[in-house]
Amino acid sequence: xxxxxxxxxxxxxxxxxxxxxxxxxxxxxxxxxxxxxxxxxxxxxxxxxxxxxxxxxxxxxxxxxxxxxxxxxxxxxxxxxxxxxxxxxxxxxxxxxxxxxxxxxxxxxxxxxxxxxxxxxxxxxxxxxxxxxxxxxxxxxxxxxxxxxxxxxxxxxxxxxxxxxxxxxxxxxxxxxxxxxxxxxxxxxxxxxxxxxxxxxxxxxxxxxxxxxxxxxxxxxxxxxxxxxxxxxxxxxxxxxxxxxxxxxxxxxxxxxxxxx
Amino acid sequence: xxxxxxxxxxxxxxxxxxxxxxxxxxxxxxxxxxxxxxxxxxxxxxxxxxxxxxxxxxxxxxxxxxxxxxxxxxxxxxxxxxxxxxxxxxxxxxxxxxxxxxxxxxxxxxxxxxxxxxxxxxxxxxxxxxxxxxxxxxxxxxxxxxxxxxxxxxxxxxxxxxxxxxxxxxxxxxxxxxxxxxxxxxxxxxxxxxxxxxxxxxxxxxxxxxxxxxxxxxxxxxxxxxxxxxxxxxxxxxxxxxxxxxxxxxxxxxxxxxxxxxxxxxxxxxxxxxxxxxxxxxxxxxxxxxxxxxxxxxxxxxxxxxxxxxxxxxxxxxxxxxxxxxxxxxxxxxxxxxxxxxxxxxxxxxxxxxxxxxxxxxxxxxxxxxxxxxxxxxxxxxxxxxxxxxxxxxxxxx
Numbered sequence: 001x002x003x004x005x006x007x008x009x010x011x012x013x014x015x016x017x018x019x020x021x022x023x024x025x026x027x028x029x030x031x032x033x034x035x036x037x038x039x040x041x042x043x044x045x046x047x048x049x050x051x052x053x054x055x056x057x058x059x060x061x062x063x064x065x066x067x068x069x070x071x072x073x074x075x076x077x078x079x080x081x082x083x084x085x086x087x088x089x090x091x092x093x094x095x096x097x098x099x100x101x102x103x104x105x106x107x108x109x110x111x112x113x114x115x116x117x118x119x120x121x122x123x124x125x126x127x128x129x130x131x132x133x134x135x136x137x138x139x140x141x142x143x144x145x146x147x148x149x150x151x152x153x154x155x156x157x158x159x160x161x162x163x164x165x166x167x168x169x170x171x172x173x174x175x176x177x178x179x180x181x182x183x184x185x186x187x188x189x190x191x192x193x194x195x196x197x198x199x200x201x202x203x204x205x206x207x208x209x210x211x212x213x214x215x216x217x218x219x220x221x222x223x224x225x226x227x228x229x230x231x232x233x234x235x236x237x238x239x240x241x242x243x244x245x246x247x248x249x250x251x252x253x254x255x256x257x258x259x260x261x
Numbered sequence: 262x263x264x265x266x267x268x269x270x271x272x273x274x275x276x277x278x279x280x281x282x283x284x285x286x287x288x289x290x291x292x293x294x295x296x297x298x299x300x301x302x303x304x305x306x307x308x309x310x311x312x313x314x315x316x317x318x319x320x321x322x323x324x325x326x327x328x329x330x331x332x333x334x335x336x337x338x339x340x341x342x343x344x345x346x347x348x349x350x351x352x353x354x355x356x357x358x359x360x361x362x363x364x365x366x367x368x369x370x371x372x373x374x375x376x377x378x379x380x381x382x383x384x385x386x387x388x389x390x391x392x393x394x395x396x397x398x399x400x401x402x403x404x405x406x407x408x409x410x411x412x413x414x415x416x417x418x419x420x421x422x423x424x425x426x427x428x429x430x431x432x433x434x435x436x437x438x439x440x441x442x443x444x445x446x447x448x449x450x451x452x453x454x455x456x457x458x459x460x461x462x463x464x465x466x467x468x469x470x471x472x473x474x475x476x477x478x479x480x481x482x483x484x485x486x487x488x489x490x491x492x493x494x495x496x497x498x499x500x501x502x503x504x505x506x507x508x509x510x511x512x513x514x515x516x517x518x519x520x521x522x523x524x525x526x527x528x529x530x531x532x533x534x535x536x537x538x539x540x541x542x543x544x545x546x547x548x549x550x551x552x553x554x555x556x557x558x559x560x561x562x563x564x565x566x567x568x569x570x571x572x573x574x575x576x577x578x579x580x581x582x583x584x585x586x587x588x589x590x591x592x593x594x595x596x597x598x599x600x601x602x603x604x605x606x607x608x609x610x611x612x613x614x615x616x617x618x619x620x621x622x623x624x625x626x627x628x629x630x631x632x633x634x635x636x637x638x639x640x641x642x643x644x645x646x647x648x649x650x651x652x653x654x655x656x657x658x659x
Contacts, residue, residue: 055559058440059283077557102281102544107558127281131271152285154447159287177285178445
């Protein structure tokens with residue numbers, strides 16, 4: 001079992017749902033990202049989605065685009081992200097999923113092995129779909145790294161099945177059509193999608209894109225196994241750039257999102 | 262190359278092409294592919310398209326013997342395929358009309374497009390005005406500055422031009438923004454992509470709509486010369502005008518083909534858009550091809566005097582044709598393009614687009630080394646009115 005699979009198993013035994021926050025590696029800098037990961041883990045994160053910055057993040061809204069730009073201002077690479085995970089692993093066993101686009105990931109030779117060695121547990125490339133994933137899947141299976149793919153409200157049943165068959169660890173359901181970013185209200189299409197996906201898989205289902213409040217997290221947990229919050233946290237990191245209590249403040253935000261006192 | 266039938270069902274040209282998009286777009290791309298296939302089999306669609314190409318675009322465009330340029334260079338006989346005479350001033354409208362008709366068939370009223378030089382944006386805005394469709398054009402703010410006139414033209418035509426202030430503020434960034442719009446509004450919106458790029462079916466569909474250039478050129482050269490040309494030359498940004506000219510001739514092995522990329526300030530400088538010289542295999546904006554990038558897989562910024570060639574990736578079919586050694590690729594730098602701009606204006610009375618001037622720059626290098634009985638057909642993909650503002654200070658400083 002990977003750390004991700006163990007985590008969902010453990011949560012299920014405890015009758016709990018998972019909280020998955022997203023951070024862009026290197027925003028505002030790599031040392032702070034390491035501290036943020038540990039803080040998130042201590043304050044209610046069950047799994048961390050670690051964004052590898054890319055120059056052309058076509059699936060991301062403005063908040064995460066700007067985070068990528070900030071990270072790329074000091075040339076944060078995939079290798080840096082792996083070094084970061086290696087550092088974190090000295091202190092924490094929190095499951096970590098790399099979240100990026102295919103092109104930066106492909107810059108690493110023997111990607112699967114490299115992820116495995118530093119303790120990355122899963123990987124999601126937003127612009128990779130099962131049709132193009134043959135070699136990638138084989139490589140990740142070989143390295144025992146979970147492969148997470150997106151399903152969307154626009155995916156017909158045949159695609160849901162095809163995507164589910166390629167996933168290990170969990171499936172990531174996009175709450176609504178669109179890019180990442182905070183939304184006022186959680187769309188009904190998310191619940192509907194979760195129920196449709198359930199017919200094709202036993203895997204845990206995470207819902208993300210546009211979830212930003214404790215109420216929305218709780219609402220996602222009614223139907224799905226995990227809630228992903230990205231832009232809300234990244235926006236707070238942006239607002240607090242240079243603030244001496246940045247890490248504590250993000251920890252507090254995490255607690256409030258999961259409904260902890 | 263005989264029996265050339267690419268792409269395959271998944272949109273692959275060998276190892277290139279395919280679909281690299283967020284899942285949200287996969288089903289819409291399947292639907293687009295189906296709608297396009299159905300349209301292609303429907304004689305009514307072809308009748309509509311042909312009618313507009315004839316009565317609105319002004320096709321067929323002439324194939325003109327460039328007598329003065331031929332005399333000046335003292336080598337091969339040079340013919341210009343005059344896409345600059347298309348309505349709106351460039352080949353881009355061939356594709357824009359085809360896709361806009363398709364959008365109407367699919368019941369989509371909202372059209373989005375990206376543009377670099379502004380020619381595709383103007384073509385899209387024009388066709389949307391004609392067909393009564395809403396049109397939103399994404400354009401990098403650097404390109405808006407360089408192509409101010411085209412921005413104004415689009416707005417006159419009723420389109421909304423949205424400036425994109427990210428990255429290099431050029432074509433690549435405009436495509437990102439158009440993709441973000443599409444993924445958000447996919448139910449109601451048709452993405453009218455302007456070059457032979459992006460996820461399947463775009464590279465094949467854009468090629469097919471542009472292939473009218475080569476079909477006409479073939480008939481026209483046979484009519485005047487009684488044989489096929491020895492060499493075809495076209496500039497390559499994304500590669501739609503080039504594949505449009507080349508496609509008809511892929512099976513005719515005696516016809517050599519040459520694509521010309523933007524050499525910018527020179528290949529050594531790093532400030533260029535010559536993907537085949539400085540790029541490597543990568544995935545950008547939905548397709549796998551040659552991409553200018555750094556060692557960490559971050560997309561490199563490009564430079565060219567011509568906004569239309571200023572793009573980090575090349576259409577996947579070009580990458581395939583290069584590997585197959587069916588088409589050769591070279592580059593011309595800013596200065597060479599500028600010199601060609603002035604030469605063609607003086608000798609032939611034609612002010613071509615800076616993009617097309619990269620092809621003419623290659624003609625200037627190649628034609629003198631070819632025998633006078635050889636024939637070159639060069640795609641003059643657009644006219645240069647839009648570039649006069651860019652060129653004026655450069656020429657005055659010479």
